[in-house]
Amino acid sequence: MTTAPPTAAARALESLDGLSIGDAFGERFFGRVEAVLPRIARREVPQTEWPYTDDTEMALSIVRVLLDHQCIEQDTLARLFAERMDSSRGYGPGAFGILSAIARGGDWRMLSHSCFGGNGSFGNGAAMRVAPLGAYFADRPLEDIVRQARQSAEITHAHPEGIAGAVAVAVAAALASQARGSSAPLGRAFVEAVRDATPPGDTRDGISECLALGPDATPVQAARILGNGAGVTAPDTVPFCLWVCSRFSHDFVESMWNTVTALGDRDTTCAIVGGIVACQTGRAAIPEEWFELREAVDP
Ligand SMILES: [Mg+2]
Secondary structure, X not given: OOOOOOOHHHHHHHHHHHHHHHHHHHHOOOOOHHHHHHHHHOOOOOOOOEOOOHHHHHHHHHHHHHHHHOOOXXXXXXXXXXXXXXXXHOOOHHHHHHHHHHHOOOOHHHHHHHHHHHOOOOEOHHHHOXXXXXXXXXXXXXXXXXXXXXXXXXXXXXXXXXXXXXHHHHHHHHHHHHOOOOOOOOHHHHHHHHHHHOOOOHHHHHHHHHOOOOOOXXXXXXXXXXXXXXXXXXXXXXHHHHHHHHHHOOOHHHHHHHHHOOOOOHHHHHHHHHHXXXXXXXXXXXXXXXXXXXXXXXX
């Protein structure tokens, strides 16, 4: 018996599971470094509940818009981002300000461009929520994926680097979806393809730097060169996530431990990696216990 390939909606929901489990998993490892690192070294799965954070909350709105409209309808997405925002979920001050103003009737086009001194945000927030979009459009031409990712980003991240981060992650998720079921990591060709689809700038340059890392590099060594998201910018976050995916896209559990061990913005790095890797591995690669620990998600 052959199994039909998953639909666009099913792919997006599977990526959302990877993203939300990554987000909630990574968030459990904040705290004093002396306490956190031994827990990671022992691979101690946190046994308290795993609430999700802003990464998942925003991804839920993207998935809702895709399920309802089959494309990014920007005004609808802006409204959903604002309506759904729960300020206890760890939003950055930039996103909080924009979404609060949208909720009061503000125009996202003006708000997104005027923040950060008129430059727009180059934070990692557009990248952290976009993997399900790449999964959804995985069977479409590359330019469609890039355009939809850009549109999803612009609502809160008008800066070219904020947009580049989203484009890179969406393309990465699409490539992982195309490799669904493969037991091999995506490797260098994946990094090169994502780099080539990413607009020029610091994020793209950082992705190029992944290629200079040797096969024996550890996540901590990679993060020292690529960043670990501690600066919460797209260039400081996305290249490291793609490096992890290039090595561990065939193994969801390994991808999570290798991401979190670099610390940094660990809910977001794990959300990005989880959202991409789940596209290749499928849900079956995620431990059942992790689903049970994660707060339920409902797009
Ligand atoms: Mg977060």
